[in-house]
Amino acid sequence: MEKHNTLEHAMALDRDDLLAPFRERFVIKDPSLIYLDGNSLGRLPLLTGEDMERAIREQWGENLIRSWNEHWYTQSERLGKKIARIIGAHPDEVIVSDSTSVNLYKLAYGALKLMNGRREIISDDMNFPSDLYIMQGLIKQLGAKHNLRLLKSPDGISSDISELSRMLNRNTALITLSHVAYKSSYLYDMEQVTRLAHQHDALVLWDLSHSVGVVPVNLNSAGADLAVGCTYKYLNGGPGSPAFLFVRRELQEQLENPIQGWFGERNPFEFELNYREPTGIRKFLTGTPPVISQSGLESAMEIILEAGMEAIRQKSVAQSEYLLSLVRQYLSGIGIREGSPELSERRGSHISLKHEEAYRICKALADPGVGDGVVIPDFREPNNIRLGISPLYTSYEEIYRAIMQLTEIITEKLYENYPNTRDQVT
């Protein structure tokens, strides 16, 4: 056995891990539960629970409507400024609002109107379906004059940038891509794609949902135009926590918000009958924000800023490489194929493993009656077991134990004890 692939070695790696103390900032009721799904829903930070409790009991319960002036009215911008520090943007370029899908709609609409005359939108066949649905709907609403072209991945894992380059032309209005692909974890070179787009005077709209908080993003230095992202994955904002949007300063005045509600008006409390556009990022708001949900974001973001994106990325890469080394040692030749890019520079922070029985394997992993306890991954159709690494709370020991459990389930065919009927949420 290779020396580095023992439980003792995993524990030694944890002892040397400078980010290990951050695990204590999260609610971990059952330390034996191995949670490898922070790429879908991050764990609850201790302070987030306290922030939400305060928002409910003090700000709402005691202070009532006075809290709008004292805390809530500026919350979306305040949180936007914090996210801006995480994604390398100016503080006045980011705001928290709505869901990722709605924000994508708003910005794509604005971009297509701005690029009036150009009729092509480019995305890829690895993108999150909601992003494609939004484009398809938008095309319908804009009179079916646009065309959505999908860059095809050669292997379902990575992207061919030279092919993307060939697809660009004088009719390209917008490229919209997930920075990290939700299934394979492929990580686009943001700077390269932005440069290509700008060479053709096209705009790029990034979905940062799978990179924000775990992959260093520097929107300003990449020259990025537009971006959206969610806060419930690596930002640990909680289920349904609102998303954010980024609009480059120079584009803010030019871009139109298709849903111009009162929160995006110059001064909502003057109750003017005719909409007046404000200057700046507030213009991309629409209605009353989900205040309680947003309250949980303040501390969640502080943890990321305190740990630092470089340290988080360093650990994410080290843990991913560690996981892959275990996979190669224990799982090769028994029906498992790697479903993520080999090069860490081209990978986000989750690893996909492919197996024809992936769904039932995920069921077996999550069954407390199997092996040493519960392992929570997630499953993505048709055959992906996604293992998410959240460096702020994932330990090397957990990775080791999860792979050992996976090995046992596959070699002993324990997955055969589970039905193949899909749960509503996988």
Ligand SMILES: Cc1ncc(COP(=O)(O)O)c(C=O)c1O
């Ligand atoms: C890459 C990506 N984009 C968009 C979405 C949809 O986000 P929302 O439900 O906030 O609209 C998700 C959800 O998981 C996602 O992973």
